[in-house]
Amino acid sequence: MAAESATSRKTKAGADRPLRVGIAGLGTVGGGVVKLLTENRDVLLQHCPRAIEVVAVSARDRKKDRGLDLSQLDWCDDALALASHPKVDVVVELIGGSDGPAKALVEAAIANGKHVVTANKALLAHHGTALALAAERASLGLAYEAAVAGGIPVIKAMREGLAANRIEHVYGILNGTCNYILTQMRETGREFADVLAEAQALGYAEADPSFDVDGIDAAHKLSILTSVAFGCAVDFDGIRVSGIRNVSAMDIVYAEELGYRIKLLGLSRLTEHGVEQRVHACMVPQSSVIAKVDGVFNAVVTNGNFVGQNVAIGRGAGAGPTASAVVSDLMDIARDRILPAFSAPAETLRKLPSAPVGRRIGAFYLRLMVVDKPGVVADIAAIMRDEHVSMEAMIQRARQPGGPVPIVLTTHETTEAAIARVVVKLDQVEAILEPAHVMPIEMLA
Numbered sequence: 001m002a003a004e005s006a007t008s009r010k011t012k013a014g015a016d017r018p019l020r021v022g023i024a025g026l027g028t029v030g031g032g033v034v035k036l037l038t039e040n041r042d043v044l045l046q047h048c049p050r051a052i053e054v055v056a057v058s059a060r061d062r063k064k065d066r067g068l069d070l071s072q073l074d075w076c077d078d079a080l081a082l083a084s085h086p087k088v089d090v091v092v093e094l095i096g097g098s099d100g101p102a103k104a105l106v107e108a109a110i111a112n113g114k115h116v117v118t119a120n121k122a123l124l125a126h127h128g129t130a131l132a133l134a135a136e137r138a139s140l141g142l143a144y145e146a147a148v149a150g151g152i153p154v155i156k157a158m159r160e161g162l163a164a165n166r167i168e169h170v171y172g173i174l175n176g177t178c179n180y181i182l183t184q185m186r187e188t189g190r191e192f193a194d195v196l197a198e199a200q201a202l203g204y205a206e207a208d209p210s211f212d213v214d215g216i217d218a219a220h221k222l223s224i225l226t227s228v229a230f231g232c233a234v235d236f237d238g239i240r241v242s243g244i245r246n247v248s249a250m251d252i253v254y255a256e257e258l259g260y261r262i263k264l265l266g267l268s269r270l271t272e273h274g275v276e277q278r279v280h281a282c283m284v285p286q287s288s289v290i291a292k293v294d295g296v297f298n299a300v301v302t303n304g305n306f307v308g309q310n311v312a313i314g315r316g317a318g319a320g321p322t323a324s325a326v327v328s329d330l331m332d333i334a335r336d337r338i339l340p341a342f343s344a345p346a347e348t349l350r351k352l353p354s355a356p357v358g359r360r361i362g363a364f365y366l367r368l369m370v371v372d373k374p375g376v377v378a379d380i381a382a383i384m385r386d387e388h389v390s391m392e393a394m395i396q397r398a399r400q401p402g403g404p405v406p407i408v409l410t411t412h413e414t415t416e417a418a419i420a421r422v423v424v425k426l427d428q429v430e431a432i433l434e435p436a437h438v439m440p441i442e443m444l445a
């Protein structure tokens, strides 16, 4: 692979020698990239006459059998050596983590004049703007298609195919593990913890599964999408994040009965008060496009002022889909197609104010566990009336004789501030035994 063969030299237009790649990290994604570059070599040469050759690699354990032939490649015990490796044109960072060796490697690679391709959403969520600035000042590429929704070409679509539009909002299912867990909970009636163990066994979850189930992984991806969509600085800290640990099998049953489905979404919108970035479980109409995206699949929905709604669905994780995205980034570099990382030149990216949470308008689902006695419903209705929150539907059904009874309410549109006040007052009602279980309802198409 390292040797420059006759077929790997320039065949049509383009540079006169292969693009030489150094890969750091040979796990799920790194292994997939080496495999794709080998097995799809003919396809790549057909689409991009400049060959792409892996010349050097680095991973933690040299002796590990990965089922890959690495014998012709330079092995670097220290990944940082790739950043100054004389044969390497592009460093592919597939180690992971927002700081530590991944960040050091990417910074050093750029400082040494090497392009960077990464799948590392945590790194970009925390340091994306600064890294893009460094890369652009050096006229280098910083490409990361695999980092957001894995194999779905969402970055390319937004930055290039939809570039003529003012993007109004973007939202999506950005974490396959959560979508898998919620789908399994719905299909089997099982509880969260039970299904999480299965997702981990199947290899979908991040090394630290709390990144998946607490919404952090989805928030990493959303922060990047927001920047590409609105041409602003990446602002991970501006995202309101919660995950799916508190979604119960009971909420899933009620959602179905009310005509909704529960999804963990990342949503980003420009409002007159600033940018609104949220990651949380919510109910969406069963008829919406996003409701039908199940299992490990991801989906990204954008709305552009001329194009209208655009939907992309595909695999957000796994060796094949992520390798597909990493190698397409390498092909762009091989073709000398170097674009600003975030749709606008990094020098122009500014942090936008975050829209105030309390002013957001939306509908809500509330589940209250109550003692079944006269007057409880009247108390609840009075609290809602006093806060001018209008009820849309109510379900009360005894689950077990003598036990607490769930009362489920949905509201018409109201503000988050009003719902927060309702929840505080409900908490003071003696007959309501648990804090209210609240979930936003997103009326998506």
Ligand SMILES: NC(=O)c1ccc[n+]([C@@H]2O[C@H](COP(=O)([O-])OP(=O)(O)OC[C@H]3O[C@@H](n4cnc5c(N)ncnc54)[C@H](O)[C@@H]3O)[C@@H](O)[C@H]2O)c1
Residues within 6 Å of the ligand: 024, 025, 026, 027, 028, 029, 030, 058, 059, 060, 061, 078, 079, 094, 095, 096, 097, 101, 119, 120, 121, 122, 146, 147, 150, 207, 316, 317, 318, 319, 322
């Ligand atoms: N797995 C997926 O489906 C997926 C999807 C999208 C993005 N990503 C991202 O891709 C990156 C890699 O993920 P992965 O799933 O392949 O991880 P992984 O744990 O399977 O592989 C990580 C690799 O990095 C190596 N490594 C760790 N520390 C190192 C160091 N200091 N120097 C050199 N190598 C080192 C490990 O030996 C291993 O080979 C992460 O940023 C992840 O978030 C993964």
Ligand SMILES: N[C@@H](CCO)C(=O)O
Residues within 6 Å of the ligand: 150, 174, 175, 176, 177, 178, 204, 205, 206, 212, 217, 316, 317, 318
């Ligand atoms: N753990 C992530 C992998 C892809 O980033 C997911 O479940 O979507």
Ligand code: NA
Residues within 6 Å of the ligand: 145, 146, 147, 148, 149, 150, 151, 152, 153, 154, 155, 325
């Ligand atoms: Na992608």
